[in-house]
Amino acid sequence: MTRFFVAVAAAGLAGLPAAADVSAEDVWANMMAPYEALNAEVAAEPVREGDRLIVEELGIRFSFAEGRGRLLLTTNGVTLEENGDGTVSVLYPDVSEAIARMEFLQEDGSVEALDGTLSQEGTGLTLTASGAPGDVSYDLVFDELVQDVRITFPEELGGATIDADIAMAGGTGTYRLTEGELLGLTAEFDYPEMTISQVSEGQSPVVDGESLVTTTQDSVQRITGVRTTIEAALPARGLSIANLSEGLRDGLRLALTSSSESTRAETNITVNGEAIGTQSYELGAQAFDLRFDEAGLVLDGAFDGLDFAMTGKMLPVPMMFGLAGMEGRLAAPVNRTDETSVAELALTLDGLELGEGIWATLDPGGALPREPAALAFDATVALDVLVDLLDIEALVALEQSGDVPVRLQGLDLRNLLVKAAGARLTGDADVAFDNDDWVTFDGFPAPEGVVNLVLEGGNALLDRLVDARLLPEDQAGGVRMMMGLFAVKGEGEDTLTSTIEMKPGGVIEANGQRVR
Template identity: 30%
Template sequence: MTLLKSASALAIATSFGIALPAAADVTADEVWSSWQALAEGSGQSMSGTENRSGDRLIVENLQLSAADNDGGSVRIGFDRVVFVERGDGSVAIEFPKSYPMTVEIRSAEPGRPEDKVTELDFTVTQRDFEMIASGTPKALVQEFESPEVTLTLDRVSGEQPADIEASMTLDGMSGRYTQTQAETRLFESDLAIDRVRFDLAMDGRAEDTQVKLVGTVHDVTSNSDSRMPTGIDPNEFARMLRAGFNSQGELKHGAMAYAFDLVEDGNKTHAELSVNSGRIGFNLGGTGVSYETSGEDTRFSLYDPQLPVPRIEAQMAESGMRFEMPLIKADEPSDFGLGIRLRDLTVNDEVWALFDPKEQLPRDPATLLVDLEGKAQLLADFTDADMTQSDGIPAELEALNVKEMQLKLAGADLAGSGEFTFDNSDKVTFDGMPRPEGNLSLRLAGANSLMDKLVAMGLVPEDQAMGLRMMMGMFARPGDGPDTMVSDITVTEEGQVLANGQRLR
């Protein structure tokens, strides 16, 4: 995670030779100027020695560096990059077949005056890489492709350097990158990769410890669209958002598979994970940020002879997570949200046997669905360092919508939905919290049957089960089927709490 934080978007893309702001125009000099302008506008450093020769602009010893807020950095060096005017209004950019990249990670640790520093040295190798830039100075386009790009880890240095061999290869890569110069800069990109392969082998610091990780991802596609206001320090993020900064994008992939092996003191642990397809989407702009992931047909297996169940297997038809939250103070309440989707989760019988050896519980697939939306009024910017160190949350909850909620497990099924608003001027009625008003509808099926089985298995004492049944009787009424209960929880404008019309508060 720190590595990703240390590497800016421009530097990561540049490490593969695909998102340097290559541009196209009548002259190679204007292309080179656009590279420098983008680096400067992004708070990064770019330098090199220029030499003009006919229709070729040669930049020797081109150095690109980017730093993060923790003092870490990414540095990339090219022996030479050549801009060749093709005579048709486009420019070809020639990169070295390989070049170095260094990532420096700094992390503070309690009790020590100096940061912990780790350096990773990589070599990027590009086979038959081609890039063509075209367009105009104010609307620059680059298109690129390579049958194979490889990132190899050469060295890890630090206080306790590890013995690591790692590489990642992109097969069949192609894409397009557009930069538009205006009062607000526009950046658009599209990328397609036939296959991503990665391989890691590491000897642990303890003796007789080895780690190995291999994986592949097929049919990767991504696109992004960013708008960056000019004249504002990129580190002043709240100002950037208020000035119209926006970045959104999506990444999709096909079949993905990982395999992990750990050998420690003669014991071997093996794990595998596969996903049939997946998606990641993000949107950063307006007053906040949203993020969403999803996966289809996920399978996981683990073998460890030291566990009570040496082999664990699980699979899930659908998985996903999303969240949305405001980042800066606004005149009107901002949207927030949270979603979790774990549909049709199953585990192998050996796991069930740990707590249900007599197979008394239904082993139907389990499901957890949560879909919440709401509005909140921020009282300060989340980007403010002073706010992040405060004990409280400087926000007021305005509304909460429970769009969907469901938990299916061991034969029981709980589902519900509802909406509430909150009066922040009244924090007396509910003892320090804003007074809610609204309704929550719940439906529970199979609860009594599940409780009977848990009592028979000795997992729940009879007296506790009786107490739970009495509590459900207070809050619920019989539903539309056997062993089904429903409940409507209402909070009135006066602060009364009702369950199916009966006053509880």
């Protein structure tokens, strides 16, 4: 195992194993256990020299399903040194190197390859293993850790290159690998600052299809106060990447949380060596939570404060906007079930403000209110999952048969809010879907249920759009006619309400009047 694995999987404290001793061979076997669980072929020749186990070179090979390709990893080795107190120091070369090559077999027998290299060096770096055979904890400390990553895409995919330098300062972490029917990983990693410097370059044809333009993006991103925790399990008997659904049933799971205090980034863009634009953003505190197991996939995320700016020769004015905050949630099943499942989707965007440059372009006369905009909704979806969604072979067979992987059974929409330019739309919906009727609505299951909407300030907004010359008067009149067809006057000035009922047979009524 290389520092590459440490940097990717590394991280945290989840209790210590019972006090015992581990040998260098115990640690080596523990470090290789994740690759074995992923059905990888490991090529290495550990050599014992006194209190050291030396691995000059390590090769790891992952084969894709049905011979579609492979992933090859090669590193310049590692030394495991027994300290005489039951612990083992994991020692890397001054510069640790890894080479990755992903090969894809094409239908004509040719191979497309994606190549990547990683070099890594650190100051004040120590990695110490302790615990018992099959249950090893690793303590990581460094003053600075610097990684250099280079990725080269094949010519068939544009031949682009990406170079990135990743520098982490003052990091600490602990992770633990436990072996058994399930390979367990628990981890925690903290570092006060991370800087990512990246240069990407690619070529694309211009309109005539012959000349090429070279586009370069040079960016720097600084993140502070980063903390990551991981809790994961892999079936030790082997995991097929082409069928993660089976792996989930065998105990595959992942829980990951990540947070940071702030992020700042700036990107400069050039075309054929000429600077054409710059974009930058600042982001406040962020939090991210991912859970992935047999019950499904759950993603929760939030951040405070976003300020974004973009300037360039192609833009008439600087484009800037800000967002007070965002919260979002996605929860969905991924495996076939015999009963109806529920998926969740929720989003809140609060305090969206456009910069004066955007307003000057859209509305130079100031007809529209400049108040912050907002968007929010919370929805649950009832659905039947008819096939394992992470079983590639099953999905291919389903596509060939023409069947659908998921059937929509119902939608419950709550707390809808759209607020912008002085107008406000709120609403909710409760709709069921008839999967025995895909004809009435032309390839979509017939809906039955109710949608309730309230629009405040809609007519005033139409007047302002006309004044701002963003909407012609005749089109505004058409919109008013539609609003009159589907809505009735509600309580309060310039308030419209609408109750849309969808009934069997494709009948649709708006406020008691049939419109279909």
